[in-house]
Amino acid sequence: MAPQGKLQLCAALLSAVGLVVGQNTTWDHSLYTTSPPVYPSPNATGLAWESAFAQARNFVAQLTLEEKAQLVTGTAGPCVGNIAPIPRLGFLGLCLQDGPLAIRQADYASVFPAGLTAAASWDKGLIYQRGLDIGAEFKGKGAHIALGPVAGPLGRSGYGGRNWEGFSPDPYLTGVAFEMTIQAMQRSGVQATAKHYIGNEQETQRNPSLSPNNVTIEALSSNIDDRTMHEVYLWPFQNAVRVGVASMMCSYNRINGSYGCQNSKALNGLLKDELGFQGYVMSDWEAVHSGVASIEAGLDMNMPGGIAFTVPTPSFWGANITLAVNNGSLNVDRLDDMCRRIMTPYFHLHQNVNYPPIDGSEGDLNFFPLSSYVYNFTKGPSNIDVRDNHAGLIRELGAAGTVLLKNKNNILPLKAPKNIGVFGNDAGDLTNGLYSLAGGFASGDYEYGTLAVAGGSGTGRLTYVVPPLEAIKARARQDGSLVQYILNNTLLTSGSGFSSIFPTPPEVCLVFLKTWATEGYDRTTLLADWNSTAVVNAVAAYCNNTIVVTHSGGLNTLPFANHPNVTAILAAHLPGQETGNSIVDILYGAVNPSGKLPYTIALQESDYAFADITNSTALLETENPDAWQSDFTEQLLIDYRHFDYHNQTVAYEFGFGLSYTTFGLSNLTVRNVYAAGNISATPPRAAVVPGGNPTLWDVLYRATATITNTGRVAGAAVPQLYLSLPQLPGETAVTPPKVLRGFEKVSLQPGQSAMVSFDFVRRDLSSWDTRKQMWTIAPGRIGVMAGFSSRDIRGQTSFAPLS
Structure with missing residues (x-):
C-alpha cells in the first residue's frame, strides 16, 4: 500500500x-501522566498453594x-x-x-x-x-x-x-x-x-x-x-x-x-x-x-x-x-x-x-x-486427536450464545417451509482454506465463507466447519423443502431481478452477514461488512419474510431493524466449528433461544460514548514521542451505564434477548445473611489472601425472586439483578444509575415456577474510596432491581446495609 x-x-x-x-469537567489530564512507583516487588508466600510452594522452593534452591x-x-x-x-x-x-x-x-x-x-x-x-x-x-x-x-x-x-x-x-x-x-x-x-x-x-x-x-x-x-x-x-x-x-x-x-x-x-x-x-x-x-x-x-x-x-x-x-x-x-x-x-x-x-x-x-x-x-524439547506421538466429544458442547453453546433480537408475529421457529432462500456471503463454506480466513493476522478480505471465528492469536485452526447453508440443506431434506441461494453480495446489490434466478418466491429468506475483527487492527465501522445494509434491503424488497443472522467479532448497529419485511434478527456472534448446526437448532426450534446481549446496541454509532473523535491526523503525523494519550474520561460510564445515565434510547439494551416463550418475575425480596451481625462501611482489616482482603467476599445480603414460564413451550430464562449504589461522599466520578450484580439461567416447563437467589458479597455493595484507598459501602439505601434486561425491570426494592 x-x-x-x-x-x-x-x-x-x-x-x-x-x-x-x-468531555468531563472533573478530568484533569495532568493527574494521569505518570504512574506512582511501588517497590519492592512483593515475594510470593504460597498462600493456598502451600505444598506446591514448598516443592517450588526446593526446586529453585537447586538451580x-x-x-x-x-x-x-x-x-x-x-x-x-x-x-x-x-x-x-x-x-x-x-x-x-x-x-x-x-x-x-x-x-x-x-x-x-x-x-x-x-x-x-x-x-x-x-x-x-x-x-x-x-x-x-x-x-x-x-x-x-x-x-x-x-x-x-x-x-x-x-x-x-x-x-x-x-x-x-x-x-x-x-x-x-x-x-x-x-x-x-x-x-x-x-x-x-x-x-x-x-x-x-x-x-x-x-x-x-x-x-x-x-x-x-x-x-x-x-x-x-x-x-x-x-x-x-x-x-x-x-x-x-x-x-x-x-x-x-x-x-x-x-x-x-x-x-x-x-x-x-x-x-x-x-x-x-x-x-x-x-x-x-x-x-x-x-x-x-x-x-x-x-x-x-x-x-x-x-x-x-x-x-x-x-x-x-x-x-x-x-x-x-x-x-x-x-x-x-x-x-x-x-x-x-x-x-x-x-x-x-x-x-x-x-x-x-x-x-x-x-x-x-x-x-x-x-x-x-x-x-x-535453543534447547531440545521432548516430543511425543504426532497428530494426537484431542477433540473427544466436544462438538456437542460447541453446538449447544453456539445456540445458547445466539440472541434473538426481533421476531415479528412469531415468525420463528420455522414451521417446515417448503421454499427457502439463503442469501449472503456468510452462509457458505470457506473458499480460502480452513485456517486462512481466521489464521494469523489476516486482513479478513476473504469474501466467501461463514465467519465461525475471528482472527489473530486468539483464533483457531478449524479441523472442519459446518456452514449454515449446508446445515439448512440437511434440515430441509427432512421436510422435502426446496433450498435456493445466492451468496454473491455484489450480485445481490446490483439490482438484478430475483425473479430471473428464483422460479417462485421463497416462503422465507435467510440473510447471513458477517463482521471481521482481528488482533492488530481496530474496526472502522459498527456496521456488518460487505455492503450488508444494501444486501438486507435488496432481499427484503423482494421477500416479505426476511430473517437476518449476523456472525460478528463485536456489536453491530442494525439500520434495517425496523424494515417491515425484516421479520426476525439473530445475533449469532462467533459460534465455532458447529456454527451451521447451532443456528439451525435455533431457527427450527430444536433449541429455544435464551441468549442475551452482553453489550448494548445503540440506534447509531454516534450514540456511543466513544464516538467523540479528536486529533487523529495530528497523531498520525506527530513527532512527539508521548503524543498518544487515551483519557478514560467516561470513567465508570461504559456501555449500558452510559445510556442509562444520559437517559438515551437504544435499539436493544444490555441483557436483552427474546425467547419462543414468555417469563414472569415476582416476589423479589432481600434479606441480611451476614453471620457476624452488624455491617461496617469498610471491610474489617485482615491479612491479604489471593483476591485481596478476604472480607470483601463475605456474603452480606441475599435477594430471591420467583421466575415463572408464562408461555406455551419450555425455555430458559435469564433473570438479572441490578443494584443502584449511593454516591460516595466527596467522590467526583459519577456512580452509574445501575450495575449488574447477579444473574442465573433457569430452565422451566410451561407454567413451571422456580425460586432463584442472588448473593451480594461486600465488594458488590461497595465503591472504591480513593481517599481511604479501600472498598467502602456508601451511606444511604441501595436500590435493587430484578428483571430480564437492564431496561426490562419486573421487580424493585431497596435496603440500607449500614442501618
Whole structure:
C-alpha cells in the first residue's frame, strides 16, 4: 500500500476508535501522566498453594544462577512460547500455546465458540464446561500453559479489534465468566493465563512505532483514574486472582504513562500487594522494553525472550540477568521469587507427574530468541486427536450464545417451509482454506465463507466447519423443502431481478452477514461488512419474510431493524466449528433461544460514548514521542451505564434477548445473611489472601425472586439483578444509575415456577474510596432491581446495609 493510502487507512481507524471519548469537567489530564512507583516487588508466600510452594522452593534452591535466568526467559522451541528444559533436575520445560478459544495452531483440535458467545449465553454451566473442554485439549497436546482467557480488552470501545476474545464490557459479567473459565481450565490440569493486564482497550498504537522522521513514538497510554481502575478494569482480574489463576499476561500499552510490563503500580501495587497474587506475570510477546527495570517492577517471565520476533536477537533478560546479579544491580532474592512463582503452579497442577508430551507434529513455532538459548524439547506421538466429544458442547453453546433480537408475529421457529432462500456471503463454506480466513493476522478480505471465528492469536485452526447453508440443506431434506441461494453480495446489490434466478418466491429468506475483527487492527465501522445494509434491503424488497443472522467479532448497529419485511434478527456472534448446526437448532426450534446481549446496541454509532473523535491526523503525523494519550474520561460510564445515565434510547439494551416463550418475575425480596451481625462501611482489616482482603467476599445480603414460564413451550430464562449504589461522599466520578450484580439461567416447563437467589458479597455493595484507598459501602439505601434486561425491570426494592 502506498504511504498516502496507509495514512488514510490509519486515519479511518483513529476516527473509529476515538482517543478522547468525552468531555468531563472533573478530568484533569495532568493527574494521569505518570504512574506512582511501588517497590519492592512483593515475594510470593504460597498462600493456598502451600505444598506446591514448598516443592517450588526446593526446586529453585537447586538451580544455578544461569538456570534461574533460563527459567524466566523464553527461548526458541515447538510452542508459541517456551521455557527451556533443565534435564539434570528432570524438568522438561514449559510449553505455552495460544489462545482463549482453541489451541490455535494444532491439528485435530476443536475450535470453540468465542468468549463473546460464551458471555451471550449467560449460562454458567456451559461457560464452565467450555473451560473444562478447552483445558483438556491443551493438556492432551502437551501444552502446560494456555494463553487465555481474556478480560482485557474489557470492551470500552465497540471498535476494539479483540473484544470478541473476551466476554463483555460489563465487569461483573466478565468477572463471572473469567473466573469460571479459569477454574475449569485449571481443573483440567493446564495453567490458565489471565490477559491482557490492564487497560489494553484498543489495537491502534498498542506498540511503539516510528514517525515519518524515524522518531520512536511510544505506545498509547491508557490514562485511568483510581476508582475506574478498581470498579471497572481491575474487577474481573480480582476474580481471577481469587480463584487461583496461575499466570497474568501484562499488556502492550502504557498505563498512565508507564508500559504495562514495567508498571510497578499495576504489577507490584495492585496485583501482587493489594490482590495478593501468588502466580507469575508473563509479558505479552515483545512487550518488554527493559531489563532490571521491568524485573523490579514486577515482571516474572519474558516472552518470547528476545527483543524482536523474527530473527535471533539479544534479550533484555537471559544472560543479562546473570550479569545484573553478579554486578549487584539485581538482588538474587528477586530472581528466586520469580522462579518460585513460575514453578508453584507447575507443581500445584501436578504437571511434573505423567504430563502428556508435546505433540510431535508441532513444528518450531517460536524462532525468535537468542540462538544460545535453543534447547531440545521432548516430543511425543504426532497428530494426537484431542477433540473427544466436544462438538456437542460447541453446538449447544453456539445456540445458547445466539440472541434473538426481533421476531415479528412469531415468525420463528420455522414451521417446515417448503421454499427457502439463503442469501449472503456468510452462509457458505470457506473458499480460502480452513485456517486462512481466521489464521494469523489476516486482513479478513476473504469474501466467501461463514465467519465461525475471528482472527489473530486468539483464533483457531478449524479441523472442519459446518456452514449454515449446508446445515439448512440437511434440515430441509427432512421436510422435502426446496433450498435456493445466492451468496454473491455484489450480485445481490446490483439490482438484478430475483425473479430471473428464483422460479417462485421463497416462503422465507435467510440473510447471513458477517463482521471481521482481528488482533492488530481496530474496526472502522459498527456496521456488518460487505455492503450488508444494501444486501438486507435488496432481499427484503423482494421477500416479505426476511430473517437476518449476523456472525460478528463485536456489536453491530442494525439500520434495517425496523424494515417491515425484516421479520426476525439473530445475533449469532462467533459460534465455532458447529456454527451451521447451532443456528439451525435455533431457527427450527430444536433449541429455544435464551441468549442475551452482553453489550448494548445503540440506534447509531454516534450514540456511543466513544464516538467523540479528536486529533487523529495530528497523531498520525506527530513527532512527539508521548503524543498518544487515551483519557478514560467516561470513567465508570461504559456501555449500558452510559445510556442509562444520559437517559438515551437504544435499539436493544444490555441483557436483552427474546425467547419462543414468555417469563414472569415476582416476589423479589432481600434479606441480611451476614453471620457476624452488624455491617461496617469498610471491610474489617485482615491479612491479604489471593483476591485481596478476604472480607470483601463475605456474603452480606441475599435477594430471591420467583421466575415463572408464562408461555406455551419450555425455555430458559435469564433473570438479572441490578443494584443502584449511593454516591460516595466527596467522590467526583459519577456512580452509574445501575450495575449488574447477579444473574442465573433457569430452565422451566410451561407454567413451571422456580425460586432463584442472588448473593451480594461486600465488594458488590461497595465503591472504591480513593481517599481511604479501600472498598467502602456508601451511606444511604441501595436500590435493587430484578428483571430480564437492564431496561426490562419486573421487580424493585431497596435496603440500607449500614442501618
